[in-house]
Amino acid sequence: MKKLVIIVCVTFGFSGICLGQSDRVDAKDTTQVEYLTLEDCVSQALENNLDIKTADMDADIAAIYHRQAKASQLPSVSANIDHGLNSGRSINPSDNSYISQSFTSANYNLSASLSLWNGFKVRNYIRKTKLDEEAGKWDAQQQKDAITIEVIAAYLEVLNQQELLNNYYKQLLSTEVQYNRLDTLNQSGAASPADLYDLKGQLSSSELAVIDQKNLIKTAKITLFQLMNRPLNMDIVLKEPAAMDQKTADEKSIDGIYRSALSYLPSVKSAELKYKSSIKNVAVEKADYYPSLSLNGGIGTAFSSAATRSVAGAPITEENGNYVISGTDKLPVYSSSTPMSYHDIPYWDQLKNNYGTNVNVTLNIPLFNKLQSKTDVKVAKLQQDLAKVQLNTAQTQLKNTIGRAYFDQQTALESWLKQQDQVAAYKEYFRISEVKFNAGAINSAEYLIAKTKLNQAENSLVAAKYNYIFKTKILSYYEGALSL
Incomplete structure (x- = not known):
């Protein structure tokens, strides 16, 4: 059964049968196969990934703080209801005379306070929280971009391992064909037993390579499903992305990509906003140096x-x-x-008779608060300096990363093209060696050397292909044109 499946896979170019299902070639499962594209995987990861949900919640929290900061401009209003029971000698709240009896009393008050001026503390705090809210959104986007890149890498790794498995199947088939031919010749005494057992050992090695490769595919799929945060399903088949042109990056300089990236990459935008927020935070803390003016008022009544x-x-x-x-x-x-x-005196009459109002303006002048304000300002300035360092670091790292991605993409393409030339050369070398081996002009050792070189070159070509695809997508991300 295995031989039959292998032959079918080779005959039909290993499309569909081996891809994604080569680890269950003996299964007689007639259920409908589920296919996933790269877009599907990225979409599910963005919807389900825990890190992304956490980043979104952090952004929502920052938005809540901003709304609260704007609400601090409104007056504060509070109501107070006080009921009590007095016994023994006490003051009668109705006329402030001393009495010796038990009685109940109640006070009802409604008060309001509005800040008229506080050194622009509220205004600067509103601006700070607005910057924090925007930075939170960029942080969430940065997390989404990071997960997207991880999913792309994991997706391509599965395809890479599956294509390698196809290579191993082809190599296994080629070895099996030669082994069967030598076995037939050996039975008639026309082949060297040493060559036969040499190929038999190579056949076992090829079978072990297939087993190991199946396990690597499972491992790669587990990584992908973890990123998508969904239950593992080994039967899912991944579709290959559209073929990519074999070309280097656009004639855009590293500096040009960097200047463009500064305006849209989340890591830098977030660092810029956090630095601006730290500046506003210093102004917020400095407001405690200045007097504050507030308007207060209230109404109240009482009962005894x-x-x-x-x-x-x-x-x-x-x-x-x-x-x-x-x-x-x-x-x-x-x-x-x-x-x-x-x-x-009746209850309602007392409430009416005792009704009173008050309005006052309060000026608070800070004189000494145990250096608390001075300490807060110093800490805020240090946080501002740290935010500036983090912004500079983010900008420097971005430029270095773009340069590395630019050269990595060029190197990956050169390696892929050279690997194609190497595979073409070794294919011809193996073809000639196989003809000689079949004619008895060379022994199995020389034949296997040629076969091993071709096998290694084909495997390296697969790795070079997916490395180029991944490096190209990484560079396109920094160019602001990431495509799935």
Whole structure:
């Protein structure tokens, strides 16, 4: 069965049957095969990758802080409700007199405060958080770009290993054909037993190479599925990307690519925004050196169960115990009085009677706060210097990376072209050696040397091909034209 599949793979150019499914040639699975393109893999990685989700959430958090900073321009409003139970000697909140009884009390207050001026602290903080929000978006994009490149590399690695497996199958078939021919000749005594066993050993080596290569394909697929953050499916077949032209990079200089990259590459844009944010942060901290002015106001009312009011009754005239002497008579003295009764003041009446408002302007002048403001400003300036260093480093690293990508792409193309010439030469060398071996003009050792050289050259050609594809895509990323 294996021999039959190998022959079919070779006959039909190893398209579809060996690619992606060569590790299960004996399986009789009739389920529909799922195909994935490079675009599919990148799309799934951008949607599912944990690092990207984390970066997006960090950007969302920065946006929330910016909205909060803008909201700090609004007045702050708070309400206070206080209910209490008093026992023993205490002050009656209704008239501030001392009483010795149990009573309940309540206070209701609504207050508001608006900052009129604070050394432009709020304004600078709003600008800082806006810069942080934009930097967060660029950080998220940088993470997406990094994952995209990793997926491209992993995808191409799977295709690279699959194409190498096809080579190993072809090499195995070629060795098996020669071994079968020598075995037939050996049975009639027309072949050297040494050549037969030499090829038998080579056949075993080719079979082991196929086994090892299948495992490498599985490993490469595991890496790809980890980046996509989806369950592993070894049956998925990857489609090859469109063929790429064998040409070097555009006649654009490294400096030209660098100048363009400064305007759109996330790493540099993020570093620039973080540096600008650090400048604003210094201004935020310096605001604590200046006085602040605020407008405050409030309304309030209160209730006490001990609050009472007096009510006058009907006037009463009665003897008061005194008298006056008139002649020999004692005449009683009368006096009139108005009796008073006390009643609890109703709840709603108290709230209405105790209602009051207040408005005030507060000027706060900082004199000494244990050097806290001075320390904060010094730290902010150091953070600004660090952000400047990080920006310069990002720019320098970008230019060096672009230069490396530029030359890597050129070198990869030269290697691929030279490798094609080498394969063509070794194919002819092997063809001649095979003719001689079949004619008995050379032994198996010389034949296997020629075959090994061709095998190694073909494997190196596959590696050179995918190395060129990857290096070209890396350079296109820095040129702002990354294509899948």
